[in-house]
Amino acid sequence: MSEKNAKTWVLDPETEYRFELDPGVSLAITLVRGRAEVFGAELVQGKPYLFGSECKAAIFTWHVTGQPSTEYVSEETPMAAYGNLHIAFEQMRVRALAKLRGSPVPEGRSDFAAEPPRVLVLGPENSGKTTVCKILVNYAVRAGQGWSPLLANVDPNEARLDLSKTDRGGWGAPGALSAAAVHGPIPTCSPANPLGSAATSAPMTLASNAILPVVYWYGHADAKRNHLLMDRLIRNLGVNVQEKFDHNAEGQTAGIIVDTPSSFASGPGVNDHRQKLIRACIDAFKINTILVVGHEKLNVEMQRSFGSLVTVVKIPKSGGVVDLDSSYRERLHKYQLHAYMYGEVIHPPPGIKSATQGGETLTDLILSPSSTVINFSDLTIYRIGAETMAPSSALPVGAARVVSEMQPVLVDPSQPGSGLLNAVLAVLAPFNPDENERYDEEILDLTVVGFIVVTNLDVAHKKMTVLSPTQGSLAGKTAIVGSYEWQD
Numbered sequence: 158m159s160e161k162n163a164k165t166w167v168l169d170p171e172t173e174y175r176f177e178l179d180p181g182v183s184l185a186i187t188l189v190r191g192r193a194e195v196f197g198a199e200l201v202q203g204k205p206y207l208f209g210s211e212c213k214a215a216i217f218t219w220h221v222t223g224q225p226s227t228e229y230v231s232e233e234t235p236m237a238a239y240g241n242l243h244i245a246f247e248q249m250r251v252r253a254l255a256k257l258r259g260s261p262v263p264e265g266r267s268d269f270a271a272e273p274p275r276v277l278v279l280g281p282e283n284s285g286k287t288t289v290c291k292i293l294v295n296y297a298v299r300a301g302q303g304w305s306p307l308l309a310n311v312d313p314n315e316a317r318l319d320l321s322k323t324d325r326g327g328w329g330a331p332g333a334l335s336a337a338a339v340h341g342p343i344p345t346c347s348p349a350n351p352l353g354s355a356a357t358s359a360p361m362t363l364a365s366n367a368i369l370p371v372v373y374w375y376g377h378a379d380a381k382r383n384h385l386l387m388d389r390l391i392r393n394l395g396v397n398v399q400e401k402f403d404h405n406a407e408g409q410t411a412g413i414i415v416d417t418p419s420s421f422a423s424g425p426g427v428n429d430h431r432q433k434l435i436r437a438c439i440d441a442f443k444i445n446t447i448l449v450v451g452h453e454k455l456n457v458e459m460q461r462s463f464g465s466l467v468t469v470v471k472i473p474k475s476g477g478v479v480d481l482d483s484s485y486r487e488r489l490h491k492y493q494l495h496a497y498m499y500g501e502v503i504h505p506p507p508g509i510k511s512a513t514q515g516g517e518t519l520t521d522l523i524l525s526p527s528s529t530v531i532n533f534s535d536l537t538i539y540r541i542g543a544e545t546m547a548p549s550s551a552l553p554v555g556a557a558r559v560v561s562e563m564q565p566v567l568v569d570p571s572q573p574g575s576g577l578l579n580a581v582l583a584v585l586a587p588f589n590p591d592e593n594e595r596y597d598e599e600i601l602d603l604t605v606v607g608f609i610v611v612t613n614l615d616v617a618h619k620k621m622t623v624l625s626p627t628q629g630s631l632a633g634k635t636a637i638v639g640s641y642e643w644q645d
């Protein structure tokens with residue numbers, strides 16, 4: 158493909174150009190004239206932006222080089238509705254800040270509270286929840302008021318930002334719940350980093366989104382698999398977010414947007430675990446607005462269950478949202494873990510030079526993980542919960558199973574069936590150094606400092622090889638294994 162294969166699209170206001178890329182295909186888009194944005198992040202004129210890794214997205218005004226498998230212009234978008242929502246949230250921020258500073262609270266519609274927008278986004282599978290979160294956060298950071306809203310993700314099926322290459326925390330492995338303040342518009346270029354890149358080994362050059370997130374590890378794709386653990390981690394994340402807010406009273410007026418798993422949107426009844434988890438989010442993040450993306454029944458249910466506590470708003474689903482099937486999601490997890498370890502560089506279509514990925518130069522996006530051999534005894538590994546136990550028939554006669562869903566169970570790497578080969582492990586922050594402050598199940602409340610993958614087990618020599626994005630020693634550290642695996 159060369160420049161002469163480029164297509165130029167002229168878009169009317171409030172229309173969007175949508176594309177879906179096949180595996181291995183990249184696309185470069187240059188804004189020639191006017192203004193355009195990708196899910197709320199503005200494009201700079203004359204600069205080619207790259208898209209790859211089966212990205213599916215939408216833009217407004219540009220000049221195109223590449224070969225998407227599907228592309229079209231849509232005149233029906235929900236952007237006006239999302240824009241109105243942003244204006245409402247903006248009024249809430251301004252009024253909350255004025256109230257905090259003791260200034261006169263600007264006149265506004267009486268139904269906009271003078272408190273920060275703390276928003277929970279709910280919706281069924283493939284309704285565009287993540288995209289709505291991204292658009293709302295991007296509009297907030299572009300508002301020119303210096304807002305840095307928090308973006309929280311409690312959908313363990315989806316990775317978020319690329320994980321940190323430093324030891325300061327990760328933000329992206331599937332299976333994680335996380336929150337981070339967003340300071341610059343989040344680009345869209347690849348589903349491997351659906352919300353852009355976090356701080357990496359070259360944080361100085363990754364200006365737009367050097368994010369230091371708080372991460373907890375759930376370890377499974379399905380939020381229903383261990384709802385007690387989900388509940389606990391959501392509440393932990395809330396406590397952490399509150400601590401961030403306590404240290405930055407003005408900063409908190411930017412608010413928080415929380416993305417959720419689709420399993421929160423459908424279930425047997427109002428008293429099921431799903432509603433308990435929604436309730437956990439409302440409590441943990443002090444939610445004042447629930448957005449229901451295009452789902453009438455869920456909207457009614459939320460109005461009935463939580464309408465007295467929070468404002469429930471139904472918003473339209475974009476016709477551009479693509480149905481992602483399970484094989485696509487599996488490939489996505491691979492892309493995400495690969496990008497975590499190695500970074501991700503999208504190769505530009507032939508003829509395109511000096512392109513950027515979401516505004517970052519390509520050389521800054523290459524990472525080199527380290528593969529190290531460690532002793533089994535270097536790392537203490539746990540699984541959380543009963544399903545990791547031996548079957549009841551294997552227990553001694555008379556012994557009853559007493560392991561709860563929340564119990565950390567030590568994993569012995571030398572046991573056959575340890576499940577560690579190719580497993581993704583979350584390495585945890587240290588335990589409280591003060592012995593008096595230690596407690597059972599403390600491990601559940603520790604944040605994640607990074608992820609590693611076990612690439613080889615040598616049981617005879619009691620050694621394992623691990624791939625890690627950092628060179629740091631793992632000796633004395635504690636890790637949790639879930640059900641995610643990855644092979645290069």
Ligand SMILES: Nc1ncnc2c1ncn2[C@@H]1O[C@H](COP(=O)(O)OP(=O)(O)OP(=O)(O)O)[C@@H](O)[C@H]1O
Binds near residue numbers: 282417475476
């Ligand atoms: N207007 C649009 N045009 C083209 N593609 C879009 C549009 N909106 C969303 N998409 C794409 O559709 C896919 C699904 O959207 P998104 O991830 O936001 O949905 P979701 O409801 O969060 O998904 P999940 O079922 O994983 O919870 C993504 O690849 C996204 O980039």
